[in-house]
Amino acid sequence: GAVVSQHPSWVICKSGTSVKIECRSLDFQATTMFWYRQFPKQSLMLMATSNEGSKATYEQGVEKDKFLINHASLTLSTLTVTSAHPEDSSFYICSARVGRGFDGYTFGSGTRLTVV
C-alpha cells in the first residue's frame, strides 16, 4: 500500500532553534500533503495543507512564518518549526491523499518534538 515515511520520529531541540520534519511518499506521488499537530490527550488539528509547487494554505490561527511548509516535489513535503519555543512541543503528523476516492488517506508515523 501507499506509504508515507516521516522523519525524525522524535527530536529534542533548544529554544530558539529550528527543526525540520520531512514526509516522503515512497511509492506514490503526493500532490497534496496535510500537516496536523496533536497536543497530549487531544485530537489531531489540521495546521496546513501543502500542494506541490504552490504555497501552503494555513488554518486560522497557525503562524505561517513560524511553521514553514515546503512541497517542492511530488514525493517530499517538509515542515520547519522556526525559532522553536517550549509551547511548540507537540506531536506533528503528516497525511497524504492516495488516489481520487474518499477513502484514500495515509499517514506518516509522526514526529514528537520537545523544545527545552
Added chain:
Amino acid sequence: AQKITQTQPGMFVQEKEAVTLDCTYDTSDPSYGLFWYKQPSSGEMIFLIYQGSYDQQNATEGRYSLNFQKARKSANLVISASQLGDSAMYFCAATGRRALTFGSGTRLQVQP
C-alpha cells in the same frame, strides 16, 4: 466543513465483549466519507474502517463494523470480541475530499 463529536472520553470493556464507540457528525458536503482510526501510545494512526455517505450497507472489516445512520448523522464503531491489544485512542473522522476532520477521541481500555 465538517464537525465530529465523540462524547465518550473514556470507555472500559471486558476482554471478549463487544463495545460501541459513539460518533456524530455534521457536514455541509453533499457527499462525504467517514473513518475510524486507532492510535496506540506510539502515535501512529491505524486505519480501521471507512464508510461512504452513499454506501447502502454498513461497512465491516473483521472485528470492526460501522453502524451508519445517515438520518441521525451518526457513525458508531462496534468492536466485537475485544482484545487486550485494542486498548488505545480511537478517533472518528470525516472528509469531503479535503483534509480529514477528527473528533476528540475515545480512550478504550480493555480489561482482562
